[in-house]
Amino acid sequence: MNEIELLMEYAKAWNNLDTSYIRDLLHEDFEYTSQWVFETMHGKDNYLEYLSGKFQTILETGAIPEAEIAYYRYAYMHKDKPCLVLTQGDRKVSIIVQVANGRITRADMIGIPSPDVAISFGIQPR
Numbered sequence: 001m002n003e004i005e006l007l008m009e010y011a012k013a014w015n016n017l018d019t020s021y022i023r024d025l026l027h028e029d030f031e032y033t034s035q036w037v038f039e040t041m042h043g044k045d046n047y048l049e050y051l052s053g054k055f056q057t058i059l060e061t062g063a064i065p066e067a068e069i070a071y072y073r074y075a076y077m078h079k080d081k082p083c084l085v086l087t088q089g090d091r092k093v094s095i096i097v098q099v100a101n102g103r104i105t106r107a108d109m110i111g112i113p114s115p116d117v118a119i120s121f122g123i124q125p126r
Contacts, residue, residue, distance in 0.1 A: 001025065001102045002099070002102075004069070004082055006025055006097065006099055006102075006103075006104050007082055007083070007084055008123075008125045009022055009025055010022055010067070010104070010107075011067040011068065011084050011124065011125040012125045012126065013051075014065055014066075014067035014086060015065075015066065015067050015124060015125060015126055016126070017055040017058055017059055017064070018055070019048050019051050019052050019055065022048075022104070023048060025102075025103055025104055026047065026048070026104050027044065027100065027101075027103040027104065027105045028043070028044050029105070030043065030044040030047055030105060030106065030107075031106045031107075032047045032050075032107050032108075032109075033106075033108045034109040034110075035108075035109065035110050035112060036109070036111075063088055063089055065087060066087050066088075066124055067084050067085070067124065067125075068084070068087075068120055068122070068123060068124045069082070069083075069120075069121045070082075070083050070085045070094070070119055071118065071119055072094075072113055072117065072118050072119070073119065075113055081096060082096075083096045085115045085118050087115075092114075092115040092116065093110065094110050094113075094115040095108065095109050095110070096108050096110060
């Protein structure tokens with residue numbers, strides 16, 4: 001799978017609050033970072049456990065996010081970098097990924113550059 005196809009599945013995971021969409025698409029040595037957390041999370045299983053817990057909390061609060069496919073014209077030395085834009089209430093963040101051999105090897109939750117400058121395709125995969 002290419003980067004866009006993988007992001008589509010990642011968006012489905014968020015839009016359905018279900019990690020099964022990405023379980024087989026993450027590399028075993030997957031890494032996750034967030035600009036709001038100082039440490040990198042290592043390992044596919046650790047991330048899936050974390051994300052499952054996050055999804056459960058979201059379900060309990062009822063503040064369901066919407067994930068859509070977008071891209072940044074320029075981000076982190078990449079031109080036309082695909083991303084997800086997650087909107088939850090009035091808060092927006094983006095997720096960019098790194099891909100190798102058809103799997104997601106890394107995901108970064110970012111607020112800089114702003115999700116507001118990402119160009120949306122208007123696609124919210126279900």
